[in-house]
Amino acid sequence: MSKLHENTVNDMPGDDEVASRARAIFRTACEQADSYHTLRLGLARRKAVNAGSAHRALKVWAPLAGAAACCALVVGVVWLQHPADRLQPSSPIAAATPASSNPGGLNQGDADEAIPDVASNQMEVVQDLDFYRWLAAQPAMASAAPVGSRR
């Protein structure tokens, strides 16, 4: 390996004539870049910097948005897994059955036992809503029937 060669590799590249002339040509070419490409390079730089700002904002907000989405998902799953809890206050039966139509004195424990069965066949309950309304009105008629039978 010649001395010139060693200088090229180990020392500053300016020691070598070929390297220095290549650098000079390269630098001249960079300085003489046409306005079109210079403008596009500037636009690319600004776009990159703006995208970087947006990316940093996204990095801040993305975990928070992800946590909120997870919470919403958990709440939704819990809501769906306990339909009896949400049926209890607004059940079609509960809404359709008047308080006075419970003369038999059905206590709260009986109602809790009855509602899951209703909820499991919710569609049938809704379809037979008229029947259940009629059924709920039956105790009053049944109480009136013995009076009529005595006559």
Added chain:
Amino acid sequence: MHETTDAEPIPASGAAMNAAVALETASAPLTESARPVAATIEAFLASVERRAWRVAEIALRDSDEALDAVQDTMLRLVRHYSAKPAEEWSPLFWGILRRRITDLQRRRTVRNRILVWTGRATNDDDEELPAWEAPDLGPDPSRALASRQAHAAMSKAIRALPHRQQQAFMLRMLEGLDVADTAKAMGCSAGSVKTHLSRAMDALRTRLEEWR
């Protein structure tokens, strides 16, 4: 896609090119270590964008693809490495650009194979010059022409090198990175950089005789 004029094998006039580069050669080379460290990522990109574009243009032989490569590199650097210390931006930037250039070259190779297979391949070197060229507003058109011819000759000589030798020469000699940063950008050891550079210089010393 159009080719740059640098892809054309323009016979260069030695006297004109000597005049073109005489002043540049006389000035001190601005190596990476001599450059001030940029305070912001935007300042760093502004300082490096033209050189990056020229390096990509030499490697890709297409100014528009070179612009795309530089823009992608800027985006990736800003998104993923802007929080790094400013001293690390340079090797990171050149490493990203090197990988982007390699990706584009591989994609072009695959595309050319498909075009050859379908019988629609064209030889890039034989393509016509672009219909539009930027107006030359410089004070000395002959000197600018000589500079372009010298750059074309140098680009052609660099492109004739093997891929890794090209990278080593452009990063170490043209961009002025030191051996450690060049090795970081190339993803290899310092010894490999020296080997690639040594072989590149051997090849260029004979190929660049015409403009020495």
